[in-house]
Amino acid sequence: MKIKYPDDNELLNLFDQGTSFSEKAFTIITKKYGNQLYWQIRRITKNHEQTNDVLQNVLVKVWTNLNTFNRDSNLYTWLYRIARNETLNFLEKEKRHASIDTDDSIIEIMAGHEVLDRFSADKISELLLKAIETLPEKQAVIFQLKYFEDLKYSEISEQLGTSEGALKASYFHAVQKIQHFVLNELNHL
């Protein structure tokens, strides 16, 4: 059963009150968006240990900078951006070190597509994540929430403050762009 968390504005107002209220608000935000941030990072790092390290870095930044958060933008989009930047920074540093055990591919490939059949799931998932990186930030967020988190449009609408119609259109467009990117890359391999 899904837990009903307070609205983002309510949480930010609670945070503004300082001291124990800030701690409470921060804890709720962490629980509310923790899994989404965790898996956003883990799809790229492909292991729990590195994901945990990156997630801690992300949450430290959120805790120390939430007081400067500009409420003109959406809270989750802000969190997504921090997580993305921290993940990329982390990967840059980790390039120098030997890679540790990684997860299995985030996707499975079903037979029948003449192009996809020629490549591994790891390769296709790698290209899939690269394609997501080419999308505008908000569109990337929408795609991740819909495709990987499997949220309903109503839930995404509540989270991002965007209408369901706009979300559907954006998701459809994202799918087209990703398909074009992946097939283009695969055809040139």
Add this chain to the structure above:
Amino acid sequence: MKQEKNIFDYIKRKEQENLSTDFFENLSATIIKQHPQQTTKIVPIHKKKIHWILSVASVAAIVLFMVIWNENKTVKLKITEQPTQEELLAYVNENIDDFDEDLFVELIHDQKEQHLHSKDFSNKEGQKEKSKKQKEAEFKEVQFEKLNKEEILDYLRDEELNIQDLENTIDETF
């Protein structure tokens, strides 16, 4: 044209195992403990409505003050009384060296004209208006009453002025 198959019809995402809320609660507690200094919310000054209101009120007050101050500053000059003749002469005597000769002559003329008006021609009750010619004649009478023709001509010769023209003028005058 061969339509490409949608790759998402052939890609299936794997189920992800979400972590428990306890995990995140412990994680947030660790972070709060490690970073105890909670910075106070920094609200940019331009975001506080009260600052906008106070700023506008301050500007309005300054503008109002300047308008009122300027109005009070305008001093209506008193129409001072005209100096008396004695006062004027005293001033001239004190500052005679600073005076331009032409101005000095003009001043004396004005004084004498006033004197003439007050003594001989003034009639406080029903004074008649004099014609321009009459006034000019009176002026000349006053200016030249103590000089004779020869004295004037001597002066002119000394100054090497055009005598002929002036002689004619003087003849006409006298």
